[in-house]
Amino acid sequence: GAGVSQSPSNKVTEKGKDVELRCDPISGHTALYWYRQSLGQGLEFLIYFQGNSAPDKSGLPSDRFSAERTGGSVSTLTIQRTQQEDSAVYLCASSLMYEQYFGPGTRLTVT
Amino acid sequence: GENVEQHPSTLSVQEGDSAVIKCTYSDSASNYFPWYKQELGKGPQLIIDIRSNVGEKKDQRIAVTLNKTAKHFSLHITETQPEDSAVYFCAASKPSGGSNYKLTFGKGTLLTVNP
Numbered sequence: 431g432a433g434v435s436q437s438p439s440n441k442v443t444e445k446g447k448d449v450e451l452r453c454d455p456i457s458g459h460t461a462l463y464w465y466r467q468s469l470g471q472g473l474e475f476l477i478y479f480q481g482n483s484a485p486d487k488s489g490l491p492s493d494r495f496s497a498e499r500t501g502g503s504v505s506t507l508t509i510q511r512t513q514q515e516d517s518a519v520y521l522c523a524s525s526l527m528y529e530q531y532f533g534p535g536t537r538l539t540v541t
Numbered sequence: 542g543e544n545v546e547q548h549p550s551t552l553s554v555q556e557g558d559s560a561v562i563k564c565t566y567s568d569s570a571s572n573y574f575p576w577y578k579q580e581l582g583k584g585p586q587l588i589i590d591i592r593s594n595v596g597e598k599k600d601q602r603i604a605v606t607l608n609k610t611a612k613h614f615s616l617h618i619t620e621t622q623p624e625d626s627a628v629y630f631c632a633a634s635k636p637s638g639g640s641n642y643k644l645t646f647g648k649g650t651l652l653t654v655n656p
Contacts, residue, residue: 434584461640473585473630473646486641521584528573528592528634528642532584 434524434533442539451507451536455524462505468518512540543568545633547647555655560621562650564631565613571633574614579628621654
């Protein structure tokens with residue numbers, strides 16, 4: 431069956447611009463997670479959704495980061511006023527219970 | 542919060558040999574321990590996992606062991622093949638409100654299997 435998909439696969443943006451990253455989870459998976467992967471910090475948790483609500487936003491690094499999920503499915507991660515330190519691979523994972531299945535990621539480069 | 546240490550950071554083996562990667566965790570409440578394989582340019586792929594009520598789990602050439610008392614768990618790959626070459630990540634998780642199983646990852650191990 432279809433796995434987790436993310437778009438775009440690559441995004442290059444100028445410092446100060448806003449970006450939106452999209453995640454399509456596996457159909458029927460109620461839990462959705464965003465993680466960030468960077469050379470310096472490894473893989474870090476950002477935010478957790480159960481259905482459309484986000485009870486755990488503890489990993490978001492600043493108030494420039496926000497996310498939403500609609501219809502219990504697609505999620506969008508938005509980064510406002512991007513900074514060079516935001517450059518990383520942003521990964522989405524979906525889950526029914528324990529097992530999390532990851533998408534291919536969006537590589538964000540801020541110039 | 543949880544801290545996961547992973548060793549070694551790089552591992553090179555000959556095809557057919559075994560490979561072992563070890564992780565330790567700090568939070569005794571953690572009860573779910575998955576392992577992921579990540580190839581270049583791809584997302585992490587779940588290859589095996591273990592829950593705290595089990596000490597060992599096998600799936601063909603891959604096995605994971607868990608020692609809750611010592612708070613460490615290991616990945617064992619037998620009869621390695623060149624296609625096993627990738628970065629492997631361990632992770633730990635505990636229920637954090639409802640069905641929240643956010644993962645804390647180790648720093649990864651680059652495994653190279655030489656033909």
